[in-house]
Amino acid sequence: MNTLALTWEWLTDPANWxxxxxxxxxxxxxxxxxFVALLVAAAIAVPAGLWVGHTGRFRWLAINLAGGFxxxxxxxxxxxxxxxxxxxxRGDLAFELPALIVLVLLAVPPILSGTYAGVEATDAAARDxxxxxxxxxxxxxxxxxxxxxxxxxxxxxxxAMLQIIGTATIxxxxxxxxxxxxxxxxxxxxxxxxxAGGAIAVALLALLVDQALALVQRLVxxxxxxxxxxxx
Amino acid sequence: MIxxxxxxxxGELTLRHLYLAGLPLLVGLLLSLPLGWLATRVRWLGPPxxxxxxxxxTIPSLALFILLPLVLGTxxxxxxxxxxxxxxxxxxxxxxSVADGLGSVPGPVRQAATAMGYGELRRVGAxxxxxxxxxxxxxxxxxxxxxxxxxxxxxxxxVSQLGQLFTDGxxxxxxxxxxxxxxxxxxxxxxxxxxxxxxxxxxTPWLSxxxxx
Numbered sequence: 213m214n215t216l217a218l219t220w221e222w223l224t225d226p227a228n229w230x231x232x233x234x235x236x237x238x239x240x241x242x243x244x245x246x247f248v249a250l251l252v253a254a255a256i257a258v259p260a261g262l263w264v265g266h267t268g269r270f271r272w273l274a275i276n277l278a279g280g281f282x283x284x285x286x287x288x289x290x291x292x293x294x295x296x297x298x299x300x301x302r303g304d305l306a307f308e309l310p311a312l313i314v315l316v317l318l319a320v321p322p323i324l325s326g327t328y329a330g331v332e333a334t335d336a337a338a339r340d341x342x343x344x345x346x347x348x349x350x351x352x353x354x355x356x357x358x359x360x361x362x363x364x365x366x367x368x369x370x371x372a373m374l375q376i377i378g379t380a381t382i383x384x385x386x387x388x389x390x391x392x393x394x395x396x397x398x399x400x401x402x403x404x405x406x407x408a409g410g411a412i413a414v415a416l417l418a419l420l421v422d423q424a425l426a427l428v429q430r431l432v433x434x435x436x437x438x439x440x441x442x443x444x
Numbered sequence: 445m446i447x448x449x450x451x452x453x454x455g456e457l458t459l460r461h462l463y464l465a466g467l468p469l470l471v472g473l474l475l476s477l478p479l480g481w482l483a484t485r486v487r488w489l490g491p492p493x494x495x496x497x498x499x500x501x502t503i504p505s506l507a508l509f510i511l512l513p514l515v516l517g518t519x520x521x522x523x524x525x526x527x528x529x530x531x532x533x534x535x536x537x538x539x540x541s542v543a544d545g546l547g548s549v550p551g552p553v554r555q556a557a558t559a560m561g562y563g564e565l566r567r568v569g570a571x572x573x574x575x576x577x578x579x580x581x582x583x584x585x586x587x588x589x590x591x592x593x594x595x596x597x598x599x600x601x602x603v604s605q606l607g608q609l610f611t612d613g614x615x616x617x618x619x620x621x622x623x624x625x626x627x628x629x630x631x632x633x634x635x636x637x638x639x640x641x642x643x644x645x646x647x648t649p650w651l652s653x654x655x656x657x
Contacts, residue, residue: 216514282589283633285596287607288626291614295622378504382597386614395506399601408514411507422502 218405223412233393235413242390242417246376249312253319253372258365261324265331265361266353278325281318286379290314294386311383318379319372326368330361359434366429370422377418391417447620449609458628461605464526464598465591466636471527472534473584479535480542481568494540501536505529505594509601526598533594534587541583545576578651581644585637592633596625606632 222228229235264274293310301309334357342356384392394410446454476497483493503511512518512525549572557571599607609625612618645652 219514279586279589282586283593283630283637285593285607285610285626285629287596287599288610288622288629291610291622292619292626295614295617295619374502374504378506381504381506382600385600385611392506395510396600404520407510411510414507415503415511418502418504418507419499 215404215408219408219412222405222409228409235391235394235409238389238391238393239413239417242377242380242392242414243421245308245312245315245380245388245390246373246421249315249319249376249380250369250373252312253316253376254323254369256316257320257323257368257372258327261327261365261368262331262353262358262361264324265328266349266357271328274325274328278321281321286314286318286375287382289317290379290383290386298386307387307389311380311386311388314383315376315379318375322372322375323365323368326364326366326371327361330364330368331357333364334360360437362433363429363437366425366433370425370429373421373425374418377414377421381414447624448618449621449624454609454624454628457604457606457608458632461592461595461607461629461632462636464523464603464605465530465588465595465632468527468530468534469584469588469591469636472531472538472587473580475531476535476538476542477573479539481546483539483543484546490543494543497536497539499536500532505533505597506600508532509598509603521602523603526595526603530591530595534591537587537590538580538583541580542576545579545583546572548579549575574648577644577648581640585640588636588640589633592629592636596629 231237261274264270290311293314297310297313298306331353338356338360339352342352347355380388380390381392381395384390384396391410391414394413395407398404398406398408398410445451479493479497483490508529509525510520512528513520513522516524516528518524546568553571553575554567557567562571595605596607596610598605599611606625606628609621609628613621613625
């Protein structure tokens, strides 16, 4: 039997869809880790990006951070975090915390630069008009700049989430749960169909989450802005 | 020896890394030029081309490395898998840059070239493309830096390059090789980035002439 057929057999085997080690359970675990990392990163990067965009301070940092971080290989950083933290932690936390720290670190730059760029790209005329009708700085931020920045904030969140899902896959090497387990365990036991089946599951998960976030983007972005972007 | 890594090993792995990350940049550029041109030329093809190539970027790299042997019929350990995966990522990033770059050429410039008797293909090659170089180069620089970072993940499936220093170090509980690997990756990424910036400058002499030194 060829590998493609074996992979299909692995994917459709009911035994792989049950229990705590099954595909649904690992997919949920993957999603849980990814969303925790995204939320923590957003909690740090969105306010920071809004502040940078609104005040114009530390602009250079927001610009250079996203570009510079791309050069750092996530696999290396992940292993450094594990070697440093693993001996100092106990239980499940020992695997999760180093991975979460790295995932958050990777996700902050794209969200930060998206938020900052979004605020800065807000129509200057709209901002002046808002000031002109007597809005305070906070009101301008909340009622004009944030809605105007939403498309770019969302695209920052989307690329951060893709980074997180991909890197969470890799983190299985160091014992983290999630769909990456099938890829790593499959390799350890020389079962290519398990690796390939897991890889298909991860690719589908990434596509689905990205499309879900794209849908959220369409729902939260004001129709007027979406229209303007389409016309451009 | 540097932090437990022999210099000859470091050199060998760096060259392998450069090959696995760099060759796909060239192939990806050659593929995205016609794709990006098609996206600007045929209006209704634009959105599906941009969205379709962008979608390929959503597939996590480790998954792509593992799935390509299934699609290509190659061996799991073959370099071809990594080269094709990195080419896919390069096309995913660059097609949009090429379309943006070609789209940013001012209409009057294009009309002047047409009035001078340039046909469509000759105009794209001799007028539009050179003017689009800064935008395309910016995209290529992003692709170069992220390729160098992504290639290291291929060490997990046994393809050797600088990422091998990460897996070796991790398995032996040795921090030295991992740090050497990270530094080498960053240096390689910065060097590739600078090289592309330099080539773009040489190819667009009118831009540096305009700004007084």
